[in-house]
Amino acid sequence: MWDGVIIGGGLAGLVAGIRASERGKKLMLVAEGTGSLTYSSGALDIGAIDLLQRSEKHPYALLQEKSIRDGLAYFQTLFPEYRENAEKPPLVLTPLGSCRTGGLAPAGLIADRLSQVRNIVLMAPKGMKDFFASVVKANLEKEFCQSTVRIYPFQVSAFASWYQVGRPVNGIEYARFWRTETGMQELGRLLGELTQDIEGSSVAVVFPGLTRVFSESLQKLLAQFPFPVVEMTDMSPAFGGDILHEALKRKFKELGGEMMIGSGVWQADCEGKTCQQVRVKSKGRDSILKAKEFILATGGVFGGGVEVTPTGAQEKVLKIPLFLPSEWTQAQFLREQPYARLGVEVDAALRPLDPQSGELIFKNVRVVGRMLAHWDPWVEFCGGGVSVATGWLAGETL
Amino acid sequence: MLAYSTQVVIVGGGATGVGILRDLSMRGISALLFEQGDLAHGTSSRFHGLLHSGARYVVKDPVAATECIKENLILKKIAANCIADTGGWFVQMKEDDPDFVERWLAGCAASGIPVQEISVEEARSREPLLNSETVRVFEVPDAAVDGFKIIWGNAHSAQRYGGQYKIYHQVTQLLREGDQITGILGIDHVTGEKFKAKGDVVVNAAGAWASQIAGSAGIPLEVICDKGTLLAFNHRLFNRVINRLRTPGDGDIFVPHETITILGTTSEIIDSPQRNQPSDAEVRRLMDLGTQLLPRLAEQRVLRAFSGVRPLHREDQEVPGSEEVGREVSRNFALIDHEVQDGVHGFISIVGGKFTTYRLMAEKVADWVAEKLGNQVPCRTAEESLVPAITEALRARAFQLLPLGATDKMLERLGEWAPLVLDQIEANPAKGQMLCECELVSVAEVEHAVTDADTHSLSDIRRKTRLGMGTCQGAFCSYRALPLLWQEEEKYSSLKDQLIEFLNQRWKGIRPVLWGQQLRETELTRAVYSGILRLGDSKKA
Numbered sequence: 037m038w039d040g041v042i043i044g045g046g047l048a049g050l051v052a053g054i055r056a057s058e059r060g061k062k063l064m065l066v067a068e069g070t071g072s073l074t075y076s077s078g079a080l081d082i083g084a085i086d087l088l089q090r091s092e093k094h095p096y097a098l099l100q101e102k103s104i105r106d107g108l109a110y111f112q113t114l115f116p117e118y119r120e121n122a123e124k125p126p127l128v129l130t131p132l133g134s135c136r137t138g139g140l141a142p143a144g145l146i147a148d149r150l151s152q153v154r155n156i157v158l159m160a161p162k163g164m165k166d167f168f169a170s171v172v173k174a175n176l177e178k179e180f181c182q183s184t185v186r187i188y189p190f191q192v193s194a195f196a197s198w199y200q201v202g203r204p205v206n207g208i209e210y211a212r213f214w215r216t217e218t219g220m221q222e223l224g225r226l227l228g229e230l231t232q233d234i235e236g237s238s239v240a241v242v243f244p245g246l247t248r249v250f251s252e253s254l255q256k257l258l259a260q261f262p263f264p265v266v267e268m269t270d271m272s273p274a275f276g277g278d279i280l281h282e283a284l285k286r287k288f289k290e291l292g293g294e295m296m297i298g299s300g301v302w303q304a305d306c307e308g309k310t311c312q313q314v315r316v317k318s319k320g321r322d323s324i325l326k327a328k329e330f331i332l333a334t335g336g337v338f339g340g341g342v343e344v345t346p347t348g349a350q351e352k353v354l355k356i357p358l359f360l361p362s363e364w365t366q367a368q369f370l371r372e373q374p375y376a377r378l379g380v381e382v383d384a385a386l387r388p389l390d391p392q393s394g395e396l397i398f399k400n401v402r403v404v405g406r407m408l409a410h411w412d413p414w415v416e417f418c419g420g421g422v423s424v425a426t427g428w429l430a431g432e433t434l
Numbered sequence: 435m436l437a438y439s440t441q442v443v444i445v446g447g448g449a450t451g452v453g454i455l456r457d458l459s460m461r462g463i464s465a466l467l468f469e470q471g472d473l474a475h476g477t478s479s480r481f482h483g484l485l486h487s488g489a490r491y492v493v494k495d496p497v498a499a500t501e502c503i504k505e506n507l508i509l510k511k512i513a514a515n516c517i518a519d520t521g522g523w524f525v526q527m528k529e530d531d532p533d534f535v536e537r538w539l540a541g542c543a544a545s546g547i548p549v550q551e552i553s554v555e556e557a558r559s560r561e562p563l564l565n566s567e568t569v570r571v572f573e574v575p576d577a578a579v580d581g582f583k584i585i586w587g588n589a590h591s592a593q594r595y596g597g598q599y600k601i602y603h604q605v606t607q608l609l610r611e612g613d614q615i616t617g618i619l620g621i622d623h624v625t626g627e628k629f630k631a632k633g634d635v636v637v638n639a640a641g642a643w644a645s646q647i648a649g650s651a652g653i654p655l656e657v658i659c660d661k662g663t664l665l666a667f668n669h670r671l672f673n674r675v676i677n678r679l680r681t682p683g684d685g686d687i688f689v690p691h692e693t694i695t696i697l698g699t700t701s702e703i704i705d706s707p708q709r710n711q712p713s714d715a716e717v718r719r720l721m722d723l724g725t726q727l728l729p730r731l732a733e734q735r736v737l738r739a740f741s742g743v744r745p746l747h748r749e750d751q752e753v754p755g756s757e758e759v760g761r762e763v764s765r766n767f768a769l770i771d772h773e774v775q776d777g778v779h780g781f782i783s784i785v786g787g788k789f790t791t792y793r794l795m796a797e798k799v800a801d802w803v804a805e806k807l808g809n810q811v812p813c814r815t816a817e818e819s820l821v822p823a824i825t826e827a828l829r830a831r832a833f834q835l836l837p838l839g840a841t842d843k844m845l846e847r848l849g850e851w852a853p854l855v856l857d858q859i860e861a862n863p864a865k866g867q868m869l870c871e872c873e874l875v876s877v878a879e880v881e882h883a884v885t886d887a888d889t890h891s892l893s894d895i896r897r898k899t900r901l902g903m904g905t906c907q908g909a910f911c912s913y914r915a916l917p918l919l920w921q922e923e924e925k926y927s928s929l930k931d932q933l934i935e936f937l938n939q940r941w942k943g944i945r946p947v948l949w950g951q952q953l954r955e956t957e958l959t960r961a962v963y964s965g966i967l968r969l970g971d972s973k974k975a
Contacts, residue, residue: 075958075961077966081965130966130967130968131966131967132967134967134968136968163864165867166913166914168916168917168920170917170920170921171916171917171920174920199863199864200863201863202859202862202863202864202865202866202867203867204864204867269966271910271913271962271966272958272961272962272966337953337954337957338954338957338958338961340954343950344948344949344950344953345732345949345950346717346718346721346732346949364945364948365941365945365948367938367941367942367945368938369934369937369938369940369941369960369970370934370937370960370963370964370969370970371970373960375948375953376957376960413961413965414957414960414961414964414965414970415964415970417965419965
């Protein structure tokens with residue numbers, strides 16, 4: 037019998053698992069797929085907490101301000117390289133070279149320093165996929181108008197055969213390369229050459245396809261140079277999100293958590309308001325996991341936790357009835373899309389409620405992250421914050 | 435004001451219009467075509483893509499059926515690169531009337547349509563998704579046709595013979611002097627400037643807009659706008675066209691096109707050619723009807739829903755298929771000589787018709803025009819291929835430079851321009867990368883489309899290259915096309931506006947079918963453009 041079974045291994049599920057394990061709970065985490073963190077750049081959006089708390093039934097509105105702050109602070113104790121600035125959210129660079137607020141971001145991504153220099157060197161790795169140097173330069177010059185931007189093309193002998201046949205090198209492939217022995221030597225040599233080539237002291241370097249988070253050696257190497265090196269966020273799938281996912285899983289395991297990855301929970305056995313056990317298809321027959329508590333962290337529509345058909349929508353694991361908006365879409369694609377707010381309604385303790393009657397459905401289930409109703413990461417820019425805060429609260433109270 | 439002068443002005447750049455342009459040009463008659471949007475802006479870009487064998491019409495309209503089979507064979511000869519000769523099945527389900535089957539078989543024989551019966555066991559093994567409760571299955575020479583390729587093929591063939599066309603040039607009115615139509619007035623949507631064109635003859639091939647064109651000179655012409663909605667599924671559900679063997683109705687045809695399948699269609703008389711947004715009710719109806727032929731339909735991913743407006747000619751109910759003075763009527767299409775009908779010279783309208791018979795319609799119009807102009811050159815559009823054949827040498831060279839799956843697609847799209855694009859890839863291998871990974875379109879090919887004088891938006895690029903028409907519906911390739919547009923700064927409106935317009939246009943077709951995997955893809959697209967690129971944020975420029 038587990039203290040808790042966590043269904044879903046994304047940001048919210050893993051944060052919940054880490055906190056609960058730290059508190060001495062024995063946990064099993066079941067994840068069907070790879071989670072959505074791989075699509076993320078690794079910078080976590082927090083959003084305007086004060087504003088969103090005034091939005092009825094928003095996850096931030098359900099949580100006390102203190103819980104949200106505690107949850108975010110907790111994340112920073114787990115991963116000290118992640119910085120937040122409560123007064124002024126840090127800026128990070130989009131793959132196009134424009135700026136956006138970064139919420140909670142690893143130090144390497146924070147781009148505010150660029151407004152303090154007169155010269156920006158934009159590294160242009162040969163053949164890097166979905167990277168367009170002249171567009172990035174134009175956007176950097178627009179954003180940091182006190183600075184001139186110089187494009188610095190370079191190539192790497194490790195990818196010579198790729199260049200020759202015109203095969204693009206993904207940001208992930210470059211990022212992985214820089215973290216190898218050979219890669220770090222190459223990086224040292226490259227930045228050394230650059231140091232010789234630079235004139236003046238007011239210089240910063242923008243380096244796409246480089247991620248230093250969770251790599252002490254890379255950070256030590258970069259610190260040797262007389263200029264700050266600013267990373268860029270990447271198009272999906274991105275190394276930054278992937279490495280954060282790995283770090284979360286590692287932490288969870290170090291604290292004694294166990295994981296089953298590759299097969300999902302296909303059925304839950306419940307009695308009244310208590311969920312007793314869940315079934316996972318494993319090696320041709322079901323594994324049965326009994327637990328005192330369950331955390332549903334299955335990621336909503338994108339994560340696969342909600343299935344939408346032409347005739348309706350269903351929460352796949354526990355069959356919890358969903359809040360469904362009456363309008364579904366509107367014409368401006370990148371604006372408010374009502375369907376995005378579908379999900380499970382919960383009480384302040386994150387326990388699922390019936391959307392019609394408000395009645396408690398399960399006493400021993402907590403719902404976290406994207407599965408919750410009444411929020412939309414793509415217009416509110418609070419995906420990371422909601423996942424971390426609700427995950428932390430579930431792990432804290434399990 | 436810019437003034438053009440030609441022998442024949444053609445209004446409308448759909449299949450019929452470009453077909454006429456080609457036919458006239460091949461006969462040595464100078465012709466200039468004006469199209470309000472991009473080629474195939476109207477019905478020709480919003481149809482089923484079915485090259486009829488004619489079997490669908492044998493019982494109710496044998497004249498149309500006979501025309502179809504003849505044109506079917508001609509097009510397979512002259513436009514082989516635009517057609518996938520999949521064959522088609524007519525499938526009788528247990529509810530279907532067996533008497534109809536007998537009349538259908540007799541009708542096929544009478545119209546010259548070859549029919550072969552397939553055993554039900556063989557049918558089930560060849561098409562596992564087909565409803566297993568079929569009674570009888572018959573094979574006919576239906577095929578799948580790529581409308582864009584046919585239209586570009588006709589347009590370029592016409593150009594080779596001196597024909598010209600201008601897109602984004604909307605004809606706003608006919609010029610009438612007494613009882614003579616002398617030309618047209620229009621507006622160039624790219625520059626915003628008005629233009630004029632004088633011609634000995636004006637041909638009205640404006641499809642759903644034909645009555646507006648005729649009406650501008652006080653000439654009454656009734657065109658019925660009949661809306662048909664279609665669903666594009668993300669997979670090749672069947673390997674051949676599948677028809678229901680019964681009186682033709684809604685939602686009873688599936689047509690495979692490369693990696694997708696189109697289910698259609700519906701029929702609703704509407705009041706304007708602009709009303710081409712599919713409704714939720716139409717989508718539900720199609721899903722219900724399609725399930726009868728493919729029981730597991732609801733599990734299949736729908737890419738998008740779209741609607742086309744069929745421009746139909748009002749049939750004379752009392753005398754079906756008759757020849758009134760001044761008209762040639764096959765229940766299929768009508769050629770209206772306004773000299774006979776309305777006493778107005780130099781003006782002809784062509785209304786109705788099916789894509790399958792566009793070449794025949796064009797031939798009839800060209801015959802009429804040639805007679806008026808005293809030109810005796812016979813029609814050769816059925817003899818000569820639309821596109822010069824791809825040589826073995828060119829094909830071999832392309833296989834060296836592009837991935838296997840991409841090569842044939844590129845060669846078929848680009849034809850004689852293929853060497854130009856291959857040169858670019860040879861000079862810079864990075865340009866052989868697939869910019870659109872769903873439809874396998876290289877960077878070099880997209881660049882070629884971007885720099886074309888006729889290309890003004892991401893949507894134009896989409897029609898020419900199929901960028902954004904595949905599984906991701908533009909999620910990744912639109913981002914990759916932006917820097918190419920950026921290089922041609924003066925030609926394109928702000929990149930962000932281009933992108934938002936393109937995404938909104940794709941969104942129109944996705945909204946009515948937003949469930950399952952398509953909904954998940956939509957969330958990913960929002961994550962990329964709104965979250966990672968922050969392009970939806972109105973606060974940031």
